[in-house]
Amino acid sequence: MRTSRFLLILLALILGMALVACGGTATEEPASSPTEQTAEEAAPAATTAPAEEAAPAPTTAPSTSGSGKVQIRWFVGLGTGTNAEQVATQEEVVADFNASQDKIELVLEIVPNDSAVQTLSTQIASGNGPDVIGPVGWTGSNSFFGQWLDIGPLVEASGFDTSVFDPALVDSYQTEEGQVGLPFAVFPAAVYFQPALFDEVGLAYPPQNYGDMYELDGEEVEWNWDTFAEVARRLTIDVNGLNSTEEGFDRTQIQQVGYQPQWQTHTNYMASYRAGATKIYEGDTPGSYVSTMPESWKEANRWVYDAIWGEQPFAVPASVTGAAEWGGGNVFNSGRAAMIITPLWYTCCLGEFAAAGLEFQAGILPLGDDGEYHGRVDADTFRIWKGTKNPQEAYTVLQYLITTGADKLLPVYGALPAIPDKREDFWAGQTERYPFLSPESIAVFEAGLSYPDAPSAEQYQPNYPEAWSRGQTFFDLLLNTAPTQLDFDKEWDQLVTDLEAIYNRQ
Amino acid sequence: MFEQLNRGMPQLPSLRAYRALSSVKRREMREGLLFISPWLIGFLVFTILPILASLFFSFLDLKITDGILSTPKFVGLRNYQQLFNDPQIWRFGSQTPGSMWITFRFGMIALPVAILLPLGLALLMNNRYLKGSTPIRTLFYMPYIIPFVAAIFLWGGMLNPETGWINRALMNMGVPRTMVPNWANDVNWVYPTYVILGIWGIGNAMLITLAGLQGVPTALYDAAKVDGANAFQSFRNVTFPMISPVIFFNLVLAIVGLFQYFLVPLVVNNGTGRPGGATMFYNLYLYRTFFVFQNMSYGSAMAWLLFVIILIFTVLLFRTARYWVYYAGEARS
Numbered sequence: 001m002r003t004s005r006f007l008l009i010l011l012a013l014i015l016g017m018a019l020v021a022c023g024g025t026a027t028e029e030p031a032s033s034p035t036e037q038t039a040e041e042a043a044p045a046a047t048t049a050p051a052e053e054a055a056p057a058p059t060t061a062p063s064t065s066g067s068g069k070v071q072i073r074w075f076v077g078l079g080t081g082t083n084a085e086q087v088a089t090q091e092e093v094v095a096d097f098n099a100s101q102d103k104i105e106l107v108l109e110i111v112p113n114d115s116a117v118q119t120l121s122t123q124i125a126s127g128n129g130p131d132v133i134g135p136v137g138w139t140g141s142n143s144f145f146g147q148w149l150d151i152g153p154l155v156e157a158s159g160f161d162t163s164v165f166d167p168a169l170v171d172s173y174q175t176e177e178g179q180v181g182l183p184f185a186v187f188p189a190a191v192y193f194q195p196a197l198f199d200e201v202g203l204a205y206p207p208q209n210y211g212d213m214y215e216l217d218g219e220e221v222e223w224n225w226d227t228f229a230e231v232a233r234r235l236t237i238d239v240n241g242l243n244s245t246e247e248g249f250d251r252t253q254i255q256q257v258g259y260q261p262q263w264q265t266h267t268n269y270m271a272s273y274r275a276g277a278t279k280i281y282e283g284d285t286p287g288s289y290v291s292t293m294p295e296s297w298k299e300a301n302r303w304v305y306d307a308i309w310g311e312q313p314f315a316v317p318a319s320v321t322g323a324a325e326w327g328g329g330n331v332f333n334s335g336r337a338a339m340i341i342t343p344l345w346y347t348c349c350l351g352e353f354a355a356a357g358l359e360f361q362a363g364i365l366p367l368g369d370d371g372e373y374h375g376r377v378d379a380d381t382f383r384i385w386k387g388t389k390n391p392q393e394a395y396t397v398l399q400y401l402i403t404t405g406a407d408k409l410l411p412v413y414g415a416l417p418a419i420p421d422k423r424e425d426f427w428a429g430q431t432e433r434y435p436f437l438s439p440e441s442i443a444v445f446e447a448g449l450s451y452p453d454a455p456s457a458e459q460y461q462p463n464y465p466e467a468w469s470r471g472q473t474f475f476d477l478l479l480n481t482a483p484t485q486l487d488f489d490k491e492w493d494q495l496v497t498d499l500e501a502i503y504n505r506q
Numbered sequence: 507m508f509e510q511l512n513r514g515m516p517q518l519p520s521l522r523a524y525r526a527l528s529s530v531k532r533r534e535m536r537e538g539l540l541f542i543s544p545w546l547i548g549f550l551v552f553t554i555l556p557i558l559a560s561l562f563f564s565f566l567d568l569k570i571t572d573g574i575l576s577t578p579k580f581v582g583l584r585n586y587q588q589l590f591n592d593p594q595i596w597r598f599g600s601q602t603p604g605s606m607w608i609t610f611r612f613g614m615i616a617l618p619v620a621i622l623l624p625l626g627l628a629l630l631m632n633n634r635y636l637k638g639s640t641p642i643r644t645l646f647y648m649p650y651i652i653p654f655v656a657a658i659f660l661w662g663g664m665l666n667p668e669t670g671w672i673n674r675a676l677m678n679m680g681v682p683r684t685m686v687p688n689w690a691n692d693v694n695w696v697y698p699t700y701v702i703l704g705i706w707g708i709g710n711a712m713l714i715t716l717a718g719l720q721g722v723p724t725a726l727y728d729a730a731k732v733d734g735a736n737a738f739q740s741f742r743n744v745t746f747p748m749i750s751p752v753i754f755f756n757l758v759l760a761i762v763g764l765f766q767y768f769l770v771p772l773v774v775n776n777g778t779g780r781p782g783g784a785t786m787f788y789n790l791y792l793y794r795t796f797f798v799f800q801n802m803s804y805g806s807a808m809a810w811l812l813f814v815i816i817l818i819f820t821v822l823l824f825r826t827a828r829y830w831v832y833y834a835g836e837a838r839s
Contacts, residue, residue: 252684318781319688324668466799469778470594477601477782480693486601494602497593505588505804506567506581 069105070393074401075123075130076109077116078140079380080413089412093405097397104393117143127387131394132401134382135185135413138458139468141383145460149384150178154395164419172377172454184381184402185415187343188448189273190362190441191228197256197338201234201243206339206363208440210373210447224367225274225303228339232258232307232314235338244312251313258314260321260337261304262330263346265479267471267495269376270304271297272457273341273365276374279455281462281503289462289503291496296369298492305478305488318479327352332360341365343378344416344445347430354434362441365451375451380415416445462503470498564806578803585807594791595808601693602783605791612787613764616701620760621753624711629745631712632719643716650709658773661703665689690774693784700770700785711756718752719745747832754831758823765816768793788812 074094076082081090087110094108109130111119117140123129124147141148155162162170162182169183191206198205204215207223214223214231221227235258236244243249244258261270268280275296283289307315320326327334332346333353340346350360368374382401384394401409403419410417410426417423423446431437461467474495477486524532539546564585568578589595597604603611630636631643649657664670666689673686689699722745730740746753771777771785777794779786792812796805 319667319692322667322688322691463799463801466795466801469794469798473602473779473783473786476778476780480691480781481601485693491601494593494597494600498602501588501591501593505592505801506584 069101069103070390071105071107072132072390072393072397073107073109073130074397075111075116075120075133076135077111077113078120078133078136078143079113081135082110082113086412089408093401093408096408097400097405104396106397116140120144124385124387129385129387131388131390132382132384132397134181134401135380135409136383137378137380138456138460141180142458142460142464145464146177147386148177148180149386149388149391149394150180151182151384151395151398152179154391155179155182158395158399160399164421166418166449168450168452168454169377169379169418172379172452172456173381175455175460181381181383182398182402183379183418184406185379185410185413186418186449187345187378187416188445188451189341189343189365189376189378190444190448191339191341191365192332192346192360193339193363194335194337194358194360196359197235203231203234205361206231208361208363208444210364210450212364222367223364225369228259228366229303229307229314232339233312234258236314244314249312254313254316254320255336257316257331257337259307259339259341260315260331261307261479262321262332262337262340262342264342264376265472265475266457266468267297267301267475268457268459270475271300272376272453273374274300274303274368276368276370276372277453277455277457277459279459281499283462283503286462286504286506289500291499291503293496293499299369301475301478301492302488304475305483308479309483317482318476339363343376344448345378345414347434348414350434359436360434361436361438362444364444365448373451375448375453376457377449377452379418379452379456380413418449420446461499463505466505467499467502470495470502560806560809563803564810566803568802569800581803585803586811588804589807589811594786595788605786605788608784608786609765609767609788612697612700612767613761615697616704617757617760617764619701620704620708620711620763621757623705624708624715624756625753627708627712628715628719629741631716643713647709647713649706652706654707654769655773657706658703658770661706662690662774665699665702667691691781693781696775696781696784700774703770703774711759714756715749715752718749722748748834750831751833754823754827758820761819761823762816765789765812765819 074090076087076090080086090108090110094106097104097106120129120133121144124144129147165183169186170179173179173181173183193206195205206228207214212223213220214227215221216227216230230245233244235256236254237256238244238250239253239255240248240250244251264270264273271293275294278292278294278297280291280293280297281289282292304315307313308317316326321329321331325334326336330349331337332340333350335353335356335358353360365373365375382398384391384398388394406417406419406422410422411429416426427442430442458468474491477491478488524535527535563578565580565582566578567581567584593604595604595606598607627646631639631646633639636642652660664672667673667686670689676686677683687695687699689695726744726748727740730744735743766789767787768789771779771787771790772793775781775785777790777798779790788808789812792805792808795801795808799805
């Protein structure tokens with residue numbers, strides 16, 4: 001009897017332990033807790049084929065709140081918008097919107113960035129997706145290719161005047177899925193340069209008007225990639241004060257570079273800048289996909305490789321830029337780079353540069369080999385889920401966010417407004433931080449909005465996260481490997497082979 | 507050694523033998539099973555079930571982003587077919603080799619160090635002329651008790667090209683700044699760096715080898731000396747055969763560890779494969795396929811391939827053991 005009782009207690013204990021072991025933790029993070037956005041390794045999740053068919057068909061039954069209003073859920077987490085200040089502002093915008101409405105109730109859902117993809121994909125798969133999603137860039141949205149609503153008809157029906165935007169920006173959101181967004185937060189690219197370093201070697205500054213020529217050795221020449229490279233070589237100085245074009249230049253002891261591929265370190269970025277945007281795959285089902293990266297993209301990447309490893313280098317390998325004296329990767333901020341090419345968001349990270357008394361200005365991007373300018377515009381916006389039950393109401397919210405709401409949202413997102421009338425405050429903030437920033441430089445950035453990469457350098461590719469990662473590995477190889485160890489053509493062919501294998505993996 | 511371990515393992519009786527047991531013995535067995543049942547349940551639920559699930563997944567088309575409520579399709583051997591044709595796994599002889607070749611290439615450097623260095627240190631510790639062997643032995647073992655991730659961060663600081671004391675010491679010795687290694691960020695230095703990091707954890711292998719050395723009867727050395735054997739002959743004909751089970755044990759663990767190599771590239775190079783894809787070890791690629799690319803089915807197929815490869819290597823090692831591993835008192839077949 002005693003034994004049986006003992007065994008019963010023991011059994012209960014075992015079951016209890018098993019239950020505890022199988023249970024979740026009691027201290028799970030609340031869904032709304034704000035977190036900082038994670039770095040690049042918060043890679044988006046994969047989708048292989050366009051998931052158009054997977055999107056639940058919209059139904060007409062409206063989801064209403066207790067007050068009888070149509071409830072619209074705004075999902076934040078795929079991009080910026082999750083830090084405390086941003087959350088507070090977003091809540092304020094939601095309150096403002098709701099106060100102005102008697103038909104729609106806007107509900108904010110904040111999801112930590114590192115779990116946003118999984119949360120959203122689960123919501124979508126269960127047919128319970130949010131209505132409005134954003135701010136989100138291309139990378140974040142690629143994970144949900146096929147799930148975005150074509151808002152073109154809604155824009156047209158609403159009578160919203162899209163001419164407030166640069167037409168090129170509106171067109172950049174025209175994808176295979178239709179018009180998937182409207183411009184909101186934009187970051188046009190430009191050549192950042194240090195005038196003082198140009199002065200030191202007696203070179204003219206990069207032009208500040210698209211279409212202008214460059215003066216080199218007393219002659220007017222096109223500001224193209226060859227000119228850019230030549231200027232960069234003359235600005236690359238070794239420990240003995242020699243530049244890269246001079247006899248005796250010591251490439252092992254470079255003290256200053258003319259150019260550095262900084263934070264745009266992906267095969268697609270450099271190719272888009274130099275050779276222009278293009279769709280880089282064809283096919284519509286796994287098994288049929290082929291890589292269509294043009295020869296010009298290969299040459300664009302070879303240009304970067306030669307910049308680092310060529311006979312007259314004007315950039316340094318990653319092993320050098322990682323050093324503290326080179327800014328730990330933030331080379332331009334260290335003052336050691338005369339030029340870099342990057343979008344406007346880079347103004348985030350020039351505090352030490354400015355504090356050291358250094359100055360930068362913006363120049364136009366070089367002319368491509370095809371005689372066209374090819375820019376890049378990083379952009380975040382709001383999108384509508386294809387399966388929303390209330391597309392009209394969701395669009396009303398979206399339009400509010402990119403217009404009225406933008407006044408409060410864009411300052412906390414730190415982005416240039418896509419609507420020109422709203423830019424004054426942004427530039428006032430920039431010139432407060434960087435008093436030396438000239439009106440001409442501001443004009444260069446704004447002019448860059450006319451040259452977006454469409455399709456984006458971050459465009460959708462099948463099995464996007466892995467395909468993107470492979471391109472990154474290739475570029476990393478260029479930054480790290482000398483020609484004695486690397487056959488560029490062979491590696492490029494392998495990149496294409498790998499991409500096709502990734503695209504076609506089911 | 508494994509045979510010796512197996513000999514000591516209690517065996518569950520067959521059903522007929524169980525029925526033949528006395529009631530007391532039966533009750534003892536039932537209670538025994540009951541006592542270990544928390545572990546058994548945990549093993550079934552958290553090990554056996556996931557293993558079987560991963561085998562099942564490997565025949566499906568399952569991705570997390572397809573959603574938990576979507577119905578995965580049965581695709582037969584398609585994942586395995588793609589796996590055997592994946593250039594990112596099998597490519598040989600390139601600057602961006604396949605992850606399997608990366609693993610093998612690293613193994614060629616790391617395995618000899620993982621076997622020979624503990625052996626060398628153990629021989630040193632076992633040397634009667636070494637004064638203070640006990641504190642030295644403790645010192646060599648101590649790093650092993652430090653959590654490996656903490657140790658990796660520690661080494662990351664030491665090997666920092668700019669602020670690490672190793673490069674600073676090199677520069678103080680006159681090595682030009684441009685010539686000091688960039689360690690984990692240089693395609694040429696990253697494997698040696700990882701090997702150096704691995705040395706941190708050899709204390710355990712050293713201790714096991716030392717235990718083996720101390721178990722060699724001194725009479726054998728005396729006999730060898732009488733026969734005129736020099737130190738090398740003594741090592742070759744006495745020490746090595748007598749500690750060969752220990753070396754075999756270390757080798758098996760090292761090979762299994764090589765194929766499972768993951769933590770160091772994940773922590774040191776953020777699991778990105780940097781520099782230039784040189785650190786995309788098979789197990790890291792497997793991890794990324796699962797948790798970054800979220801392709802559960804392909805990742806499961808990769809996991810099973812890893813299991814099969816480790817099994818093959820282990821079986822091959824066991825097959826070769828009869829030729830070079832000596833178990834005292836065991837009749838050779």
